[in-house]
Amino acid sequence: MKYTKHLFVCTNQRKEGARISCGEEHGMELIKAFKELIKANGLNVEMRAQKTGCLDICEYGPNVVVYPEGTFYGKVQLSDVAEIVEEHLVNNRPVQRLIIDFSKKAE
Numbered sequence: 001m002k003y004t005k006h007l008f009v010c011t012n013q014r015k016e017g018a019r020i021s022c023g024e025e026h027g028m029e030l031i032k033a034f035k036e037l038i039k040a041n042g043l044n045v046e047m048r049a050q051k052t053g054c055l056d057i058c059e060y061g062p063n064v065v066v067y068p069e070g071t072f073y074g075k076v077q078l079s080d081v082a083e084i085v086e087e088h089l090v091n092n093r094p095v096q097r098l099i100i101d102f103s104k105k106a107e
Helices: 029-040 078-090
Strands: 005-010 047-052 062-065 069-071
Touching: 005 029, 005 078, 029 047, 029 078, 062 078, 069 078
Parallel strands: 005 047
Antiparallel strands: 005 062, 062 069
């Protein structure tokens, strides 16, 4: 495996009037912030953040998924990026308050 952790940030954008999409919220800004902090922490050789298309969980968005664990984060804001990097990527402790509970309907 090339990367110990791989983050996929939804940046999908839909036509106006369609279902909400993560890219409209701030998907590209999230990508930029994750890449900057991953590099600043010296993790860019072993970890990667990249954009992805629709994860089909738009109602929970903006969405980020971390592999290989398959941890799905929802309603991710720019203010959450540092916590995800520090807790999940550096210390291997997923940020519980942001993990999507698929057994509950999105708010």
